[in-house]
Amino acid sequence: MAAAPLTLPAYSIPIPPLSLHATDPKTLLLEHCRSQRDVRQVHARLIKTGCAAADPSAIENLLESAALVVPDALDYALAVFRRSPAHLLRSQSYxxxxxAFIRSRSPDDALLLFLRMLARSVPPDPHTxxxxxxxxxRMNSVxxxxxxxxxILKCGLGSEEFVRNSLVHMYASCGEVGLARALFDRMPHRGIVTWNAMFAGYFKAGAWGEVVELFRYMSELRVAFxxxxxxxVLTACGRLGALDLGERIDEYVERNRLKSNRNLVTSLVDMYAKCGKVGRARELFDEMPYRDVVAWSAMISGYTQSDQCREALALFHEMQIAKVEPNEVTMVSVLSSCAVLGALETGKWVHSYIKRKQLHLTVNLGTALVDFYAKCGCIESATEAFAEMRTRNAWTWTVLIRGLASNGKGKDALLLFSSMLEAKFEPTDVTFVGVLSACSHAGLVKEGREFFNSMSRDFGIEPRIEHYGCLVDILGRAGLLQEAYQFIKNMPIEPNAVVWRTLLASxxxxxxxxxxxxxxxxIVRLEPRHSGDYVLLSSTYASAGRWEDAVRVRNLMKEKGIEKIPGCSLIELDGIIFEFFAEDSAHPQSKEIYDEVEEMMAKIKVAGYIPNVADARLDAEDDEKEVSISHHSEKLAIAFGLINSPAGATIRLSKNLRVCTDCHVATKLISKVYGREIVVRDRNRFHHFKDGFCSCNDYW
Structure with a gap:
C-alpha cells in the first residue's frame, strides 16, 4: 500500500523563491527554520518547486534542520524520511x-536504522x-x-583516522580497554581526542595505574594535553596517592594561569584531599571565585575521608548558607561524617532533605543512610531505611547485619543473614565479620564456630585475620580463655597485635x-608502644586486687614514655558536637556540670550504686578514687545532656574507649532514676540503657 501523503498546511509567511540553481537550500533552511511551522512551510516550498522529488541534498538539508536544528521536530524528520523515495536517501540522510537518535538518547533506534540502511544496500561512509x-x-554493547x-574492515575503512578514533572510544567505553589499547598503539597518528578516549577508558575501568602510566608515556612523546x-590524571593521582605527579600538575596549572578552569581546580582539590593534603585542598577551594556543588562535595568528601568529620560538617553548614543544593556525593559524605560523630540531628536533616526533594534512594545513598542510623544507635530507623530501598547490594545487607550486631540484636542479625542468602545475595568476607560479631555480642559460641567453618566450606571464602580475631572474641567473652589461647597458637597465619589484644580484653x-x-x-613484640595494652593489663591486675602490679605497669609506661589515650566522649545537642575528657574543666558550663554530676551520683547511690574504685586512676589517693571515677568523660557528658535537654529526651553519646565497668553500672541506674533512655556508642558496640537495663545484657 502506498504511503499516505504528508498534510502540509499553507502559511502566509513569505518565502523567497527556491530553485536548485538559484538558492542554496541548506542556507535557506538554516536561516529560516526556527520552529516546526517553519520546517513545514519550507518543506511545502520544496515540494512545490520539485526539489523534494529530485534532489537528495534538499531532503538531507530538510532532515538536518528538522532533526538537529529545530527543537522537538525529530518526529517530523522521521515522517519525511519514511515518505521519501528510496533512491533519494543517501548515507548522509541516514x-x-x-x-539525532544519539543526541535524543535513543542509541538503540540509531542501531536499528543502521541495520535498515545495510538491508537497503545504502553504503555507509566513515561518518556513518x-x-x-x-x-x-552509549548502549555499552561491545x-x-x-x-x-x-x-568497517569489510568496507576498507579501517585506516580512516576518525573511524579509528571512534573504535578506540567504543572499546574503551565498553570496558574492553585491552582491545582499545591495541588499536591505539597501532595508530600512526593520534590526536588529543584519541588520547583522551584512551584515558576515559582506563578511567571508567578504574585502572588508575594505567592512567598515570599513559600520561607519563604521553609526556615522553611530548604530546600536547x-x-x-x-x-x-588528577583523579587517578587521588586514587593512587600519587602526590608527586599531582603536585607537578598543580605547578603546571599555576604556571599557565589555568586557575579560572573550575573543573580543573576542583580536580586538584579532590586530588589533594584524597592524598591527605587537606590543608592545600582547602586553600585551593577557598581561592575559587565560584564553587559549584562538585567543588563543595569534593572538599566535604576530602574531610570525611581524612577522618576530619567535624570540619566536614562545618563546611556542609557553610554550603547551606551559600544556598548550594547538595548532590548525592555530598549527602553520602555528610552521612558518613554524621555516622562517625554520632551527629544524629544533622543526619536526620539530610534524610528529610532526601524525602522533601523526592530523591531516588540509590544503592550508595541508601546504604549510607542505613549505616548512619545504625552507627547512631537508631537501629529501628536503619531497618526502615533498608526496607525503603528498591535496590540493594551485598554491602547494604552487610551494613545492616553489622548494625544489628553492634546494637545488641545479634539474633536479629543472624536472621537477616539468612534472609540475605534467601534473596540470592552472595556474602562477602566483610559480611562474615558482621555475622561473627553478632555471635560474639550475643554470646552464641556454637553458632560462631559453625559460621567460621562454613566460610570456606560453603562459600569458598578463606578466613582473614579479622575472622580469626572474631572467633577469639567469641571464645574469650564466653570465658573460654584457654581454648581461645590455644586457637591463636594453632592459627595457620601469624596472629597480629589485634588478635592478642582481643584476648587481653577478655x-x-x-x-x-x-x-x-x-x-x-x-603484643609488645609486635606493637611495643600501644598504650591501651598496658592499660588493659594494669586494669586486669586491679580487677584481681593486685594493686602493686597495676601501679608497676603504669610506672613502666612512664619509663618508656608511653602516654595513655585520654577517655573522650562526644554528645550532640541542637546540631552541635560537644567534647568532654575525663576531669574536664574547659567547658563554659563546667560548674553546672560538676554540680549535676555530684547530685547525679548521690541519687543513684540511693538506688543501690556502689562505686567500683578498680576503674579509678591508679595515682589517685584512696579517698580520691570515688571522685575520680565520677569524673569520667561519659558521666560529664551525661550530666551535660541532663542539664541541656528536655525532660525525658534520649541522651546519645559516643566514646573513644570501651565503657568501663563503673560507668556501665552507673549509667544503668541513671537511666532508671531520671527516666531517660541513654545510648552510648563505645569503641566496640552500642549500649542502650533504659529503665535500669542495658541492651548488651551486661555482656560486653
Whole structure:
C-alpha cells in the first residue's frame, strides 16, 4: 500500500523563491527554520518547486534542520524520511538521523536504522561508522561494536583516522580497554581526542595505574594535553596517592594561569584531599571565585575521608548558607561524617532533605543512610531505611547485619543473614565479620564456630585475620580463655597485635592475670608502644586486687614514655558536637556540670550504686578514687545532656574507649532514676540503657 501523503498546511509567511540553481537550500533552511511551522512551510516550498522529488541534498538539508536544528521536530524528520523515495536517501540522510537518535538518547533506534540502511544496500561512509560506534558506546554493547568493526574492515575503512578514533572510544567505553589499547598503539597518528578516549577508558575501568602510566608515556612523546586529560590524571593521582605527579600538575596549572578552569581546580582539590593534603585542598577551594556543588562535595568528601568529620560538617553548614543544593556525593559524605560523630540531628536533616526533594534512594545513598542510623544507635530507623530501598547490594545487607550486631540484636542479625542468602545475595568476607560479631555480642559460641567453618566450606571464602580475631572474641567473652589461647597458637597465619589484644580484653573481664601477661608479651613484640595494652593489663591486675602490679605497669609506661589515650566522649545537642575528657574543666558550663554530676551520683547511690574504685586512676589517693571515677568523660557528658535537654529526651553519646565497668553500672541506674533512655556508642558496640537495663545484657 502506498504511503499516505504528508498534510502540509499553507502559511502566509513569505518565502523567497527556491530553485536548485538559484538558492542554496541548506542556507535557506538554516536561516529560516526556527520552529516546526517553519520546517513545514519550507518543506511545502520544496515540494512545490520539485526539489523534494529530485534532489537528495534538499531532503538531507530538510532532515538536518528538522532533526538537529529545530527543537522537538525529530518526529517530523522521521515522517519525511519514511515518505521519501528510496533512491533519494543517501548515507548522509541516514547519518543525520543516527546523530539525532544519539543526541535524543535513543542509541538503540540509531542501531536499528543502521541495520535498515545495510538491508537497503545504502553504503555507509566513515561518518556513518563514527556515529554508529558512538551509539554502541552509549548502549555499552561491545557485541554490536565488534559487528560494526567487522563491517568497517569489510568496507576498507579501517585506516580512516576518525573511524579509528571512534573504535578506540567504543572499546574503551565498553570496558574492553585491552582491545582499545591495541588499536591505539597501532595508530600512526593520534590526536588529543584519541588520547583522551584512551584515558576515559582506563578511567571508567578504574585502572588508575594505567592512567598515570599513559600520561607519563604521553609526556615522553611530548604530546600536547588539555584540561580533559589533566582532570583524568588528577583523579587517578587521588586514587593512587600519587602526590608527586599531582603536585607537578598543580605547578603546571599555576604556571599557565589555568586557575579560572573550575573543573580543573576542583580536580586538584579532590586530588589533594584524597592524598591527605587537606590543608592545600582547602586553600585551593577557598581561592575559587565560584564553587559549584562538585567543588563543595569534593572538599566535604576530602574531610570525611581524612577522618576530619567535624570540619566536614562545618563546611556542609557553610554550603547551606551559600544556598548550594547538595548532590548525592555530598549527602553520602555528610552521612558518613554524621555516622562517625554520632551527629544524629544533622543526619536526620539530610534524610528529610532526601524525602522533601523526592530523591531516588540509590544503592550508595541508601546504604549510607542505613549505616548512619545504625552507627547512631537508631537501629529501628536503619531497618526502615533498608526496607525503603528498591535496590540493594551485598554491602547494604552487610551494613545492616553489622548494625544489628553492634546494637545488641545479634539474633536479629543472624536472621537477616539468612534472609540475605534467601534473596540470592552472595556474602562477602566483610559480611562474615558482621555475622561473627553478632555471635560474639550475643554470646552464641556454637553458632560462631559453625559460621567460621562454613566460610570456606560453603562459600569458598578463606578466613582473614579479622575472622580469626572474631572467633577469639567469641571464645574469650564466653570465658573460654584457654581454648581461645590455644586457637591463636594453632592459627595457620601469624596472629597480629589485634588478635592478642582481643584476648587481653577478655582476660580483664574474667580477671585471668596469667594469660593476660602472655598476651601483653606477644603484643609488645609486635606493637611495643600501644598504650591501651598496658592499660588493659594494669586494669586486669586491679580487677584481681593486685594493686602493686597495676601501679608497676603504669610506672613502666612512664619509663618508656608511653602516654595513655585520654577517655573522650562526644554528645550532640541542637546540631552541635560537644567534647568532654575525663576531669574536664574547659567547658563554659563546667560548674553546672560538676554540680549535676555530684547530685547525679548521690541519687543513684540511693538506688543501690556502689562505686567500683578498680576503674579509678591508679595515682589517685584512696579517698580520691570515688571522685575520680565520677569524673569520667561519659558521666560529664551525661550530666551535660541532663542539664541541656528536655525532660525525658534520649541522651546519645559516643566514646573513644570501651565503657568501663563503673560507668556501665552507673549509667544503668541513671537511666532508671531520671527516666531517660541513654545510648552510648563505645569503641566496640552500642549500649542502650533504659529503665535500669542495658541492651548488651551486661555482656560486653
Amino acid at each position: 547519518n543525520i538521523l543516527v546523530r 561508522f563514527s556515529c554508529i560506534l558512538k551509539a554502541c558506546s 557485541r554490536h561494536g565488534r559487528m560494526v568493526h567487522a563491517r 588539555d584540561d580533559v586529560t589533566l582532570i583524568s 582476660c580483664k573481664i574474667h580477671k585471668n592475670v596469667e594469660i593476660a601477661e602472655e598476651c601483653l608479651k606477644q
